Amino acid sequence: MRSAVIAFTAFLGGLILFLAAPTAWADGEALKGTLQNQGQPVSGVKISAVTDSNAPVGDATSDAKGEWSIAVPKPGTYKVTLDAKTLPSGVALKFKDRSSLTLQVYEGNVRNVLFPLVSAGAANQGGGQGADTNTDTVWDELAQLLFDGLALGLIIALGALGISLIFGTTGLTNFAHGELLTIGAFIAYVFNTAGLHLLIAAPLAVIVAAGFGYGQERFFWGPLRRRKTGLVSMMIISIGLAIFLRYLLLFIFKGENLPYEQYVAQDGIQLGPISTTPKGLVAMGVEIVVLILVGLALMFTRLGKATRAVSDNPALAASSGINVDRIIRIVWAAGTAVAGLAGVLLGTTQILNYQMGQQVLLLMFAGVTLGGLGTAFGALVGSLVVGIFVQVSTLWIPPELKTVGALVVLILVLLVRPQGILGRRERIG
Amino acid sequence: MDWNLIFTRAIEAGIGTEAVIYALAAIGLNIHFGYTGLLNFGQAGFVAVGAYGLATMIATFGLPFWVGVLTGIAGAVVFALLLGIPTLRLRADYLAIVTIAAAEIVRLVVRSIALQGTFGGTDGLEAFSDGFYSMNPYGPGEYGIGPIGFDNRTMWVLTVGWVLVAVFCVLVYLAMNSPWGRVLKAIREDEDAVRSLGKNVFSYKMQALVFGGVVGAFAGFLFALSRAATQPDLFSTELTFYAYTVLILGGAARVLGPVIGAALFWLLLILVKTGMEEAVNHQVITFISVNQVGAINYMLVGLGLVLLLIFRPQGILGDKREIALDAR
Numbered sequence: 001m002r003s004a005v006i007a008f009t010a011f012l013g014g015l016i017l018f019l020a021a022p023t024a025w026a027d028g029e030a031l032k033g034t035l036q037n038q039g040q041p042v043s044g045v046k047i048s049a050v051t052d053s054n055a056p057v058g059d060a061t062s063d064a065k066g067e068w069s070i071a072v073p074k075p076g077t078y079k080v081t082l083d084a085k086t087l088p089s090g091v092a093l094k095f096k097d098r099s100s101l102t103l104q105v106y107e108g109n110v111r112n113v114l115f116p117l118v119s120a121g122a123a124n125q126g127g128g129q130g131a132d133t134n135t136d137t138v139w140d141e142l143a144q145l146l147f148d149g150l151a152l153g154l155i156i157a158l159g160a161l162g163i164s165l166i167f168g169t170t171g172l173t174n175f176a177h178g179e180l181l182t183i184g185a186f187i188a189y190v191f192n193t194a195g196l197h198l199l200i201a202a203p204l205a206v207i208v209a210a211g212f213g214y215g216q217e218r219f220f221w222g223p224l225r226r227r228k229t230g231l232v233s234m235m236i237i238s239i240g241l242a243i244f245l246r247y248l249l250l251f252i253f254k255g256e257n258l259p260y261e262q263y264v265a266q267d268g269i270q271l272g273p274i275s276t277t278p279k280g281l282v283a284m285g286v287e288i289v290v291l292i293l294v295g296l297a298l299m300f301t302r303l304g305k306a307t308r309a310v311s312d313n314p315a316l317a318a319s320s321g322i323n324v325d326r327i328i329r330i331v332w333a334a335g336t337a338v339a340g341l342a343g344v345l346l347g348t349t350q351i352l353n354y355q356m357g358q359q360v361l362l363l364m365f366a367g368v369t370l371g372g373l374g375t376a377f378g379a380l381v382g383s384l385v386v387g388i389f390v391q392v393s394t395l396w397i398p399p400e401l402k403t404v405g406a407l408v409v410l411i412l413v414l415l416v417r418p419q420g421i422l423g424r425r426e427r428i429g
Numbered sequence: 430m431d432w433n434l435i436f437t438r439a440i441e442a443g444i445g446t447e448a449v450i451y452a453l454a455a456i457g458l459n460i461h462f463g464y465t466g467l468l469n470f471g472q473a474g475f476v477a478v479g480a481y482g483l484a485t486m487i488a489t490f491g492l493p494f495w496v497g498v499l500t501g502i503a504g505a506v507v508f509a510l511l512l513g514i515p516t517l518r519l520r521a522d523y524l525a526i527v528t529i530a531a532a533e534i535v536r537l538v539v540r541s542i543a544l545q546g547t548f549g550g551t552d553g554l555e556a557f558s559d560g561f562y563s564m565n566p567y568g569p570g571e572y573g574i575g576p577i578g579f580d581n582r583t584m585w586v587l588t589v590g591w592v593l594v595a596v597f598c599v600l601v602y603l604a605m606n607s608p609w610g611r612v613l614k615a616i617r618e619d620e621d622a623v624r625s626l627g628k629n630v631f632s633y634k635m636q637a638l639v640f641g642g643v644v645g646a647f648a649g650f651l652f653a654l655s656r657a658a659t660q661p662d663l664f665s666t667e668l669t670f671y672a673y674t675v676l677i678l679g680g681a682a683r684v685l686g687p688v689i690g691a692a693l694f695w696l697l698l699i700l701v702k703t704g705m706e707e708a709v710n711h712q713v714i715t716f717i718s719v720n721q722v723g724a725i726n727y728m729l730v731g732l733g734l735v736l737l738l739i740f741r742p743q744g745i746l747g748d749k750r751e752i753a754l755d756a757r
Contacts, residue, residue: 104555114551138588141602173522224739232468232521236677237738244731251724365526373522398543407530414527415515 008204029105031080032069033113034062034257037091041066041257041351042117046083051076052102061086064291065197066257075105082115091117138395140273145321145391147274151349152366153387154287156360158342160215160367161294162335164379167368168311169324169331170225176242177339182249182354184209185338185347189258198262202344206337213336217329242358249354258352290341291380294334298376307331309378363403367408372420382420386410430707437576438703443696446583446655449590451694453648454672455687456597460641462673463681463752464605464633466617468521471512472672474532475642477664478504479649481539481548484659487557489547498650505646505709508535509639517634529666540661551721561585573603586655593651594688597644601739602684604640613637614682614751674734680747685722689745702726 031049035042035386040066048059049070057078060068072078081100084093093099093115105111163177187208191201266277298304309317312326318324346356351385363386371382393405413420442448454472461469482501486492508531516527539548548554567581579587604610612633615623653659672692674751679690705722708714717725743749 103552173525227739229739233738233742235468235522235525236673237735239673240731240734240738242731243667243670244728244735246728247724247727247731251721251728253722255724362530366530369523369526398541400541401537401543404534404537404541407534410530411515411527414519414523418519418523 005252018215029073029075030069030071030110031078031103031105032067032110033115035066035068035115035117036257036351037117040260042088042091044086044088046086047077047080047115048083049080051078054079068377069110077102077104079103080113083398087117093117141395142392143273144275145394146388147276149388149391150384151280151284151387152363152391153384154284154291155342155346156363156367156387157291157383158287158338158345159357159360159364160371160383161291161376162339162370163364164309164371164373164376165311165331165335167312167373168376169307169328170221171231172221172238173231173373175235175238175361176245177364178357178359179242179245179249180209180213180336181343181346181357181360182341183212183245183343183357184336185343185352185356186249186253186354187340188344188347189253189352190376192260192262198260198348202341205344206341209340210333210337212340214329214333216336219331221332222325222328242296246354246358253352253354255354260347260352263348277349279348283349286341287345290338294338295377295380303327303330311376356376363387366406368414370410370420372422375420378422380418385421430704430711430713431590433576435700435703435707439696440577441579443692444587444591445579445695446586446590446651446693448695449587449594450652450655451675452594452688452691453597453651454591454645454668455676455691456594456601457641457644457648458669458672458676459681459687460613460637460644460681463611463676463683463686464610464617465637466521467634467638468525469516469528469638469641470525470666470669471528471530471532472641472645473664473666473668474512474528474535475505475508475645476649476652476668477532477535477539477661478508478642479646480659480664481535481554481649481655482646483650484554484557484653485547487560488549488554491509497557497560501646501650502643505642506639509642510635511626513635513638517631517638517695525711529669532666532669536661536664539664548661549659551661553658555658556709558657583655586651590655593647597647598688600685601649605684609633609636617729670734671730674730674737677734677737677742677744680744682748683744683746686744686746693745693755697729698726701729 033047035045036080041062043062043064043066045062045068046059047062047068049072051057057072058070060070062068070080079100079102082093084099087093099115101113101115103111103113156226159177159181160182163174166174166177184205187196188201188205191204192198196204208276221234224237229237263279266279268275268277269281296304298308306317306327307320307330309320310324314324317327320332340362343357346360350356351359364383367386368379369382370385371378371380390402390406394402397405454476458469458472459476461472467485479501482504483497486497486500487494512528516524519527538544540551542550543547543644544550545744562582565581565585567584569581571578571580572584594630605613612623612628615628616630616633620630623633652663675694676679676688677690678694679688680686702722703721705714705717705725706719709717709719709722737744742752
C-alpha cells in the first residue's frame with residue numbers, strides 16, 4: 001500500500017505535464033501509440049510486444065483513429081515490433097531500421113511508443129523527401145516548402161491578427177489566444193457531428209466564436225480593466241484562463257484526436273512541382289480573402305480607422321469622440337472570430353486536438369513580435385515570414401527542429417531590431 | 430469514501446517531492462519576478478537545463494555525479510546570460526514572449542531525434558542517479574509517522590530537497606536585505622530612478638536572472654533524481670505556469686512565499702484529486718469518470734490562478750504594493 005502511494009505520487013508528477021497522453025490514466029502498465037501519416041490516422045497495422053526473454057505479451061491492431069495499445073503484465077523491458085507488411089500501401093516507416101523498439105515500462109506507466117510514418121509513394125512524386133526520387137531538384141523541393149510555408153504562415157497570420165489588434169487596443173498580451181483557435185475548431189466539430197455539413201458548421205462556428213469573443217470582453221476583460229488591473233496581472237490571468245479553457249476542452253472531448261466528418265482524406269493534386277490537396281488550396285484561398293478583407297476594413301472603413309486610432313492612442317481617440325469601449329469589444333469579437341476560423345481550417349488540414357491551438361501559440365507570438373507588437377500589418381508580414389522560414393529551414397535542419405529555428409531567429413531579430421519589422425522605435429519603451 | 434487515504438495522500442503531496450521541486454522553481458521565480466520584476470516565463474527552461482546538465486554528463490558521458498551537478502549549474506548560468514543579453518533591455522511583454530520561446534527551444538532541442546545520442550530523444554535519459562542514491566544514509570525500508578511515510582529513496586530526495594529549500598531561503602533573505610537586494614527591489618519599482626542614481630540596471634537584472642536560474646537548476650536536479658529519469662516533455666511551459674501559481678498563491682516578494690505556496694498547492698491539488706477519485710469510485714459523484722478528474726483538477730488550477738490575481742494578487746503572505754503587476 002505504501003509503495004503504491006509513492007508510485008502514485010511519482011506517477012502524478014508525470015501526469016501533470018504528460019497529459020498529451022490522456023489514456024495514461026488507465027490502471028496498470030501498458031504500451032500504446034497512435035499511428036499517423038501526415039496528420040491522418042493509419043489503421044489496420046499490426047503491432048506485437050514480447051518481453052526481454054522473447055515471451056509473447058500480446059498484439060494489437062491500430063483502430064480507425066490509428067490508436068493501439070497493449071497491456072503488459074508488469075513493469076519491465078519490452079520489445080515492440082510493427083509489422084511493416086501490414087502498413088497500407090503508400091505508407092512506410094520513416095526509419096526502416098526502427099520497426100522494433102526496446103523500451104522500459106515503469107510501474108503504473110503507460111508508455112507511449114512512437115513509430116514515425118511517411119508517405120512512400122504519393123508524396124515523393126512532388127515532395128522530394130524520398131530517396132528514390134533523384135530527379136527532384138532542390139528548386140522543386142524549395143517550391144514545395146515555400147508553398148507549405150505560405151500555408152502555415154497564413155494560418156498563423158489569422159491568429160496573429162487577433163493577438164496584435166487586441167494588444168494594440170488594450171495592451172494585453174493574450175496567452176489564451178491559442179485556445180481561441182481550439183475553441184473555434186471544436187465548436188465547428190460540435191455542429192459537424194450534430195449533422196451539419198462542415199461548410200455550414202464552419203461559418204456557424206465563426207459566428208459563435210465572435211459571440212464568445214464579445215462576451216469575453218464584455219463580461220471579463222472589460223470589467224477587469226475598469227478595476228485598473230495591471231497589464232502584467234492581466235497577462236498572467238490570461239495564462240490561467242488558457243489553462244482553464246484547455247482542460248475544459250480535455251474534459252469535454254476527452255483528449256482524443258478527432259477528425260471532421262467531411263474532407264478527412266483527399267487525393268493529392270499536383271501543381272507543377274507542388275503537391276497539395278484541394279482542401280489545402282481552398283483553406284489558403286479563404287485565408288487570403290479574409291486577410292485582405294480585414295486589411296481593407298482597417299484601412300478604409302470608419303470602424304477600421306477608429307480601431308487604428310485607438311491602437312495609436314486610446315485617450316486621444318476617446319477625446320475625439322470615438323467610443324473606445326465599443327471599438328475594443330468589436331476588436332475582441334473580430335479577433336476571436338478570425339482565430340476561430342483559423343482553428344477550423346487548421347482542423348481540416350490536420351486533426352482536432354485540445355492542444356492544437358497551444359501548439360501554434362508561440363509561432364503566432366513570433367509572427368506578431370517579428371512584425372512589431374500592436375501593428376496589424378506587421379503581424380501579417382511577420383507571420384508569413386515565420387511560416388515560410390519554418391518550412392524552408394527544413395532544407396538545412398531536421399524538420400523536428402524547425403520551430404526552434406523560428407524561435408532563435410525571433411530572439412536574434414529582437415537583438416538587432418527590437419521593434420520588429422513594421423513597428424516603431426518608441427513602442428518598445 | 431476513505432477519508433484517511435485522501436488526507437494521507439494530500440499531506441504526503443504537501444511535503445513530497447513535487448512540493449520540493451516546485452518550491453525551488455518558485456524560489457527562483459521569486460528572485461526574478463517577485464523581487465526584480467522580471468517577467469520570466471521560461472523557468473521550465475532553467476529546470477530543464479539543470480536536469481539535463483546532470484543527466485547528460487552522467488548517463489551519456491559517464492562522468493561522476495558532482496561533475497553533473499556543476500555542469501547543471503554552469504548550464505543555468507550560461508542559459509541566463511544567453512537569455513538576458515537580448516531581452517533584459519526590453520519591456521515586460523517582450524521579455525515574457527522571449528523567455529517562453531527560449532524554454533521551448535531547450536525542450537525541443539533535448540527531445541530531437543538528431544541529438545538522441547546525447548539527450549535520449551523523447552524517451553529522455555535514465556541510469557544517472559546511482560551516484561546520488563549511493564550517498565543515501567537511510568537504510569532500506571519505510572520511514573514515517575502514522576500513515577504518512579516514504580521509502581528510503583524518497584526520504585533521501587526529500588531530505589536533500591528541504592535542506593536546499595532552507596539554504597536558498599536563507600540566501601534569498603540575506604541577499605534581499607543587503608544593499609544589492611535593495612537595488613533589485615528599486616529596479617522593480619522604478620528602473621529609471623535607479624539608473625539616474627548611477628546603477629547599472631542591466632547588470633543587476635542579469636545577476637538576478639542568473640541567481641534565480643541557478644535555483645531553478647537545483648529544482649531540475651531534484652526533478653531528475655527523484656524520478657531517476659528525465660523526459661523532455663516534463664519541461665513544457667506548464668511547469669513555468671504552475672510555478673507562477675505556486676509563487677502567487679504563497680505571496681511574491683516574500684522569502685517564504687514560494688515554500689508555503691508549493692506545499693499548499695500540492696496539498697490542495699491532491700486533496701481535490703484524490704477526493705474526486707474516491708467520490709467517483711464510490712458512486713458519490715456519478716456524472717464524471719475517473720479519467721476526467723485530472724482535467725477538472727487542472728481546470729481548477731487555471732481558475733485558481735485567475736481568481737487569485739483578481740482578488741488577492743499578493744497571495745497569502747505578500748504585500749500588494751510590492752508586486753510588479755503594472756510593469757511596462
